[in-house]
Amino acid sequence: MPNFSIEIKGNHFKLSVVHAYDSEPEILRQALQKKIEQAPEYLKNAPVVINVSRLGNEANWYKLQQAILSTGLRIIGVSGCKNNNIKRMVIKSGVPLLYEDNIIKKKRQSIVNILSQKNFFKKTLIVNDPIRSGQQVYARSSDLIIVNNVSTGAEIIADGNIHIYGMMRGRVLAGANGDKESQIFCTRFAAELVSIAGEYLILEQISSNFISKAVSFQLKEGVISIKMLL
Secondary structure, eight states, X not given: OOSOSOOOOOOOOOOEEEEOXXXXXXXXXXXXXXXXXXXXXHHTTOXXXXXXXXXXXXXXXXHHHHXXXXXXXXXXXXXXXXXXXXXXXXXXXXXXXXXXXXXXXXHHHHHHHHHHHHTOOOOEEEEOSOBOTTOEEEETTSEEXXXXXXXXXXXXXXXXXXXXXXXXXXXXXXXXXXXXXXXXXEEEEOOSEEEETTEEEEGGGSOGGGTTSOEXXXXXXXXXXXXXXX
16 A cells, blocks of 8 residues: 555646736627637636736736636636736735746747757657547647548647648647647548647638648638648
């Protein structure tokens, strides 16, 4: 028998970050509700982080918090909090403040600069087996190539580009670490959800002209664009 009752380990969880650009609670609520209705399986009752870096001193966090919670979203933290007034309200509300230490940022940037100078190439994860419903494949810090079909209910994620040489029916998320240059390439497209660096489209938002066709996706000025490959 182990001589301890718990064990605390570090881990990484992928969370949606809601960037609030308007301090009016009702406007924020309506915008969130619309997003949730567009992708209920992806966002309904989802745990989220609220980024308030764009909000001014007039923002009332308590009212914004209630507006967000009324949509069913679960707030697990607040990031980008530079305003002292908002920061005090967030702390009083009991929601954790999330931030990235400047030292960590500097170290990360130094590593990026070194890799850029030495012209390092990203490793690519290649998967030959079909990805079935309920399965998830994540290519951390690399591109991902799937040489088979991806079923409905499956999820493939990569910090870099994603290539699917088969039928793509599940969810596909490229640039998961925030890389807006990442792209998605698919020989037969019918995905439930497409995401690049946090921006996403669901199948209902995509023209039927692209369904079952060879297509590619990329971000242009913060909006996902799609085009035929052949």
